[in-house]
Amino acid sequence: MVKKKIVLELKDVHKIYKMGEVEVKALRGVSLKIYKGDFASIMGPSGSGKSTLMHIIGALDLPTNGEVYIDKTNINNYTENQLAGIRGKKIGFVFQEFNLIQTLTALENVRLPMLFQEVEDRKCHCEDILKSVGLGERLDHKPTELSGGQQQRVAIARSLANNPDIILADEPSGALDSKSSKEILKLLYTLNKKGKTIIIITHDKNIAEKTKRQIKIKDGLIVEDKNVKIK
Amino acid sequence: MIGLVPFVIKNLKRRKLRSWLTIIGVIVGVLAIVSLMSLAQGLQDSITSEFDRMGARKITVASKFLTFGGASESGFTNEDVQEIERIFDVDFVVPAIESVVRINYNNELSFINITGYKIDNLEEFFEQEDMTILRGACFSNSRSRDIIVGYDYYNDYENLFKRRIDVGTRLRLGTQTYNVVGVLDDTGDQRKNRRMFVSIENIREITNVKEEIIDKIYVIIKENRDIEAVGERIDERLDRFRGRDDYDVNTPARTAEQQREILNIVSIVVIGIASISLLVGGVGIMNSMYTSVVERKKEIGILKAIGAKNTDILTIFLLEAGIIGLIGGFLGTLGGIGLAISVSVIADLLGAEFAYSINPLVCFFGLGFSFLVGIISGFLPAYQASKHEPIESLREE
Incomplete structure (x- = not known):
């Protein structure tokens, strides 16, 4: 049996927010391993702690207690600049609202993560990524000239720019119609088949059921973590 | 970046x-x-x-307390002039009086800036000052009522008088009539172009100035001398002679x-x-x-x-x-x-x-x-x- 590479590990992670004198325990001891090639969903209702978990997985925040390893590196004591480096190189974000830069074209949006990591700007690389998500004809279009589904494709392409270990998608089809939603999920599935590790944060059971590994979170704890076979 | x-x-x-x-x-x-x-x-x-235009040979000795329109009580005398002339590096000296006088030309009354020079060495002094005679000639003697006018009175006269002033024009200054014997060429300096010039004796007559008093002494030094050093010597000599510091010795460098x-x-x-x-x-x-x-x-x-x-x-x-x-x-x-x-x-x-x-x-x-x-x-x-x-x-x- 081939031992899978662990790309992300959380060990007994707690996150406590202080709201004045009140303490809110968003995560109460989450332990999790994400393997290379996983196509996982993290599902939970509003207030379950899934957003907090996403922030910690995505190196946008650090835990109050516990340890976080990304690609076997403990990031607990990282500075903000170091975390930005992790986000730029190891994690590709896809947001519900696409969050493209409106003044830039599709191609320029995709190039942006490379700019911040001072990776040599090989034009063909970004063009190829956009072509691979079906937007080869839209390189010079601005977000306002693209449909919702197309914008999300650009966002996915941007997340791939630095060839990260993990694609972290927060409600990737939340702002799309059902047809576009299916197309986006299909695209993510295709990327996973090519070897990309995908984590989808969602509240939607229908979305979660289409992933191979289904993790459920409730009241700050993981209550279920199962692998399923999907068609 | x-x-x-x-x-x-x-x-x-x-x-x-x-x-x-x-x-x-x-x-x-x-x-x-x-x-x-x-x-x-x-x-x-x-x-x-x-x-640079002023040349490297002229030093101006002027009273600190000169009043506008005439020499003051603390002006210079002929003895002061002679003291300066005794300095070895001095070539020649031109004493002067500057004033503003009333003029009547062709029934037009106005006020003009006028300078009276001692006319010995005046042509050489004019040369130092880049002042050349365009028309007519310089003064021949100090007593005749001759006057030289600046370029603007000949060329740009519309802004000054209704008629051009030329060689032969007669001007009334004070109670006397003066004859224009020369017109200066353009000096590039409006202060000179709009000034008239007479002998020092004549300006004393026009302005009723006491014979001994002189406003300014222009000193032309010999060639290839250190003008700053000569300026220092003039300052020291006058200080010893006059016993009071009521004057300035200005070299071109100091003035500039x-x-x-x-x-x-x-x-x-x-x-x-x-x-x-x-x-x-x-x-x-x-x-x-x-x-x-x-x-x-x-x-x-x-x-x-x-x-x-x-x-x-x-x-x-x-x-x-x-x-x-x-x-x-x-x-x-x-x-x-x-x-x-x-x-x-x-x-x-x-x-x-x-x-x-x-x-x-x-x-x-x-x-x-x-x-x-x-x-x-x-x-x-x-x-x-x-x-x-x-x-x-x-x-x-």
């Missing part, structure tokens, strides 16, 4: 109107500074060229230096005031950047989420502020040069002389300083932007 410049320029283009309004504030400040520096430099250059010092002080004050407008421009940049940071909080969050470090955010906003400053500096510099040229041209049309000087260093200063003002003004807003927490920023609408 260079890779961020196209992104920064697109950001500025996105809010064109606001960017241009901010740039205008910088343009005004830089325009004022560059135009004033160019005009001040032009004046400095005029002083220097006048100094005094004028330059005054001009420098005036320039510093005026440019300092102009700098206030650039400061206001800087405040405009700061205000615009703060607004931008607030509006783009979500964008900052996105950029951080996709890997931008705090320093990247700081750089983006600093570059935006700096580019605003640079564009304003560039246009302000062009405008400042244009304004300096315009002032000079208009002054010339009005008959005044107001030189300008385009110094590349001033242009670089205008550009560099405005870029610096942009960076400094943009620093606080940029720093604030860089410190935005990504999670909080992403939550913004």
Whole structure:
């Protein structure tokens, strides 16, 4: 049996927010391993702690207690600049609202993560990524000239720019119609088949059921973590 | 950092109107500074060229307390003149009296500036002063009522009298009538072009000045002598002879230096005031950047989420502020040069002389300083932007 590479590990992670004198325990001891090639969903209702978990997985925040390893590196004591480096190189974000830069074209949006990591700007690389998500004809279009589904494709392409270990998608089809939603999920599935590790944060059971590994979170704890076979 | 410049320029283009309004504030400040520096430099250059024109052989000894319109009680005497003449390096001396007198020409009454010289060596003195006779001749003797007029009375007379003054014209000064024997050529100096000249004896008659009193002593030194050293010797000798310090010994270098010092002080004050407008421009940049940071909080969050470090955010906003400053500096510099040229041209049309000087260093200063003002003004807003927490920023609408 081939031992899978662990790309992300959380060990007994707690996150406590202080709201004045009140303490809110968003995560109460989450332990999790994400393997290379996983196509996982993290599902939970509003207030379950899934957003907090996403922030910690995505190196946008650090835990109050516990340890976080990304690609076997403990990031607990990282500075903000170091975390930005992790986000730029190891994690590709896809947001519900696409969050493209409106003044830039599709191609320029995709190039942006490379700019911040001072990776040599090989034009063909970004063009190829956009072509691979079906937007080869839209390189010079601005977000306002693209449909919702197309914008999300650009966002996915941007997340791939630095060839990260993990694609972290927060409600990737939340702002799309059902047809576009299916197309986006299909695209993510295709990327996973090519070897990309995908984590989808969602509240939607229908979305979660289409992933191979289904993790459920409730009241700050993981209550279920199962692998399923999907068609 | 260079890779961020196209992104920064697109950001500025996105809010064109606001960017241009901010740039205008910088343009005004830089325009004022560059135009004033160019005009001040032009004046400095005029002083220097006048100094060069003055020649290296003339020293002026003048009373400190000269009153306008006539010699004062603390003027010079013939004995003072003789003391100076005894100095070895002195070639010759021309005592003078300057005054303003009433003139009647062709039933037109006016006041004119007039100088009376001792006419010995006068032609050589005129040569030193770049004053040449265009028409007629110099004085032949000191007693006849002869007068020499400056160039403008012959050439530019419409601004002075209705009729041209030429050789043979008769002018009434005081109670006496004078005969124009010579017209000077253009000296390039309006003060000389609009002056009349008589013998020192005649001016004493016109102005009722006591025989012994002299306003100024022009000293021409021998060739290839150290004019500053001779000036020192004159100063020492007169000090010993007169026993009081009521006079100035001015060499061309000292005169030019005094004028330059005054001009420098005036320039510093005026440019300092102009700098206030650039400061206001800087405040405009700061205000615009703060607004931008607030509006783009979500964008900052996105950029951080996709890997931008705090320093990247700081750089983006600093570059935006700096580019605003640079564009304003560039246009302000062009405008400042244009304004300096315009002032000079208009002054010339009005008959005044107001030189300008385009110094590349001033242009670089205008550009560099405005870029610096942009960076400094943009620093606080940029720093604030860089410190935005990504999670909080992403939550913004």
